[in-house]
Amino acid sequence: MKKYSIEKSEEEWRNQLSEEQYRVLRQKGTEAPHTGKYNLHFDDGAYRCAACDAKLFESEAKFKSNCGWPSFDQAIEGSIEFVKDATFGMIRTEVLCANCGGHVGHVFDDGPTETGERFCVNSASIDFINQ
DSSP states (O other), X not given: OOOOSSOOOHHHXXXXXXXXXXXXXXTXXXXXXXXXXXXXXXXXXXXXXTTTOOEEEEGGGEEOOSSSSOXXXXXXXXXXXXXXXXXXXXXXXXXXXXXXOOEEEXXXXXXXXXXXXXXXXXXXXXXXXXX
16 A cells, blocks of 8 residues: 555544545545536635645646536646546546545546646545635
8 A cells, every 4th residue: 555645544534524525535435516616716826635735736727627526737746646547337547645645536638728638626625725
C-alpha cells in the first residue's frame, strides 16, 4: 500500500470529514450530478483537497463542461496521482490527492481545451480559497 505525506486512521478521517466528504474522499464515492457547490462556481482562487488542504487546481483551469461536476483542464503539477480504475464495467483513470490519497474524481481525454483533459471532480472532495 502506498504511503502518503498525510496518513490517518479511518476513525480520524471520519471525525475530520463530513459524512459526504468521507464517502467521496475515503470510500471513492461520487456525488449526484448538478448537486455540488463548486459545479457552477467560477471565482478566482484555488481549489484544495478537502481532506488535507493540498492545492490541487487553479481557478484558471476550471471550465463549464455541462457534465454536472466541476471540471478542470489541468491539475497543479505533482498534486494528483493517477490510478487505473476498472470498476463498473469500464476503464477510467481515477485521480487521487497525491498528498493524502483522497479520491477526487476521474480524468477523461475529452476536454475542450488544448490540454485535451477533463478532470471531473466531486465538490465534496475540494474546498475553495480566494487568492
